[in-house]
Amino acid sequence: MFSNISFEYxxxxxxxxxxxxxxxxxxxxTPSYLIPHLHIFQKSNQKSSLLINILKWxxxxxxxxxLASPIRVLDTQLIKNDGINIILDLDASGxxxxxxxxxxxxxxxxxxVVKEIVKDFISKRKADNIGLMVFGESVMxxxxxxxxxxxxxxxxxxxEVEMAGxxxxxxxxxxxxxxxxxxxxxxxxVIILLSDGEDTASKIPLKVVIRLIEKYNIKVYTIGxxxxxxxxxxxxxxxSKAKSYTAYSKDDLELIYNDINSLEKSKIEQNKIVLKEYLxxxxxxxxVLSLIFLIFLRNKE
Numbered sequence: 426m427f428s429n430i431s432f433e434y435x436x437x438x439x440x441x442x443x444x445x446x447x448x449x450x451x452x453x454x455t456p457s458y459l460i461p462h463l464h465i466f467q468k469s470n471q472k473s474s475l476l477i478n479i480l481k482w483x484x485x486x487x488x489x490x491x492l493a494s495p496i497r498v499l500d501t502q503l504i505k506n507d508g509i510n511i512i513l514d515l516d517a518s519g520x521x522x523x524x525x526x527x528x529x530x531x532x533x534x535x536x537x538v539v540k541e542i543v544k545d546f547i548s549k550r551k552a553d554n555i556g557l558m559v560f561g562e563s564v565m566x567x568x569x570x571x572x573x574x575x576x577x578x579x580x581x582x583x584x585e586v587e588m589a590g591x592x593x594x595x596x597x598x599x600x601x602x603x604x605x606x607x608x609x610x611x612x613x614x615v616i617i618l619l620s621d622g623e624d625t626a627s628k629i630p631l632k633v634v635i636r637l638i639e640k641y642n643i644k645v646y647t648i649g650x651x652x653x654x655x656x657x658x659x660x661x662x663x664x665s666k667a668k669s670y671t672a673y674s675k676d677d678l679e680l681i682y683n684d685i686n687s688l689e690k691s692k693i694e695q696n697k698i699v700l701k702e703y704l705x706x707x708x709x710x711x712x713v714l715s716l717i718f719l720i721f722l723r724n725k726e
Contacts, residue, residue: 554572564597620650638661645661647659
């Protein structure tokens with residue numbers, strides 16, 4: 426019930442300390458008078474004095490609590506349009522069946538290794554809006570732009586080689602990724618394009634895609650596996666003012682994705698809207714009510 430209640434200015438709660446010290450060390454000295462039968466009046470005043478003290482401390486404590494501004498946090502929302510949109514564009518063509526990336530495990534093909542590293546990359550980009558594109562002979566969107574990293578990691582597990590055909594439509598896939606990002610307002614729009622061979626199935630010319638990249642100011646980091654179509658990948662990366670990489674092993678791929686992760690830092694975690702409910706009026710109401718009763722009892726004496 427009280428787990429999400431906190432104070433905006435908790436240090437003001439320390440104001441109660443001077444009042445406690447004063448209660449012990451600031452007692453006023455009054456002259457003594459000898460009055461016969463005083464005990465008759467003392468009994469009648471004991472209950473009244475106790476109530477006055479309770480009301481006095483209620484007034485002090487709840488006034489200080491009000492100054493500290495108690496709040497209940499209702500929700501925290503990220504300002505998503507100030508972050509980074511990332512499309513992971515993955516080659517799932519027939520050539521990704523080769524088992525030459527992981528020297529320590531020859532049961533894993535190229536795509537299995539890529540899936541492992543991509544999942545790790547996704548887990549590190551908690552604040553970013555990420556989408557998944559897979560291409561073979563055709564282009565398939567595996568996941569739209571989303572902040573649900575757990576769901577995306579599960580989607581990556583279900584991806585398979587040749588699920589979009591055995592040929593390679595790399596340029597068409599890049600065009601589809603650009604189409605998703607072209608109208609997105611964000612700090613940065615990024616595509617990470619990974620392929621391991623020549624483009625054998627695209628219908629869109631490379632020069633058209635390069636014009637689109639330049640027009641919509643989209644960064645395209647390209648990763649070529651082995652003897653990939655490195656000339657085209659270099660052209661794409663250069664046109665988008667990004668970097669082009671070549672990977673010959675699992676270790677190379679890990680270093681590449683780590684490098685991209687360090688280059689594209691998101692500050693979205695610093696841009697938050699905290700929805701909160703102010704509760705100071707409850708404690709202030711108790712403080713004012715206690716003060717009214719205190720004044721009434723003091724004047725009654």
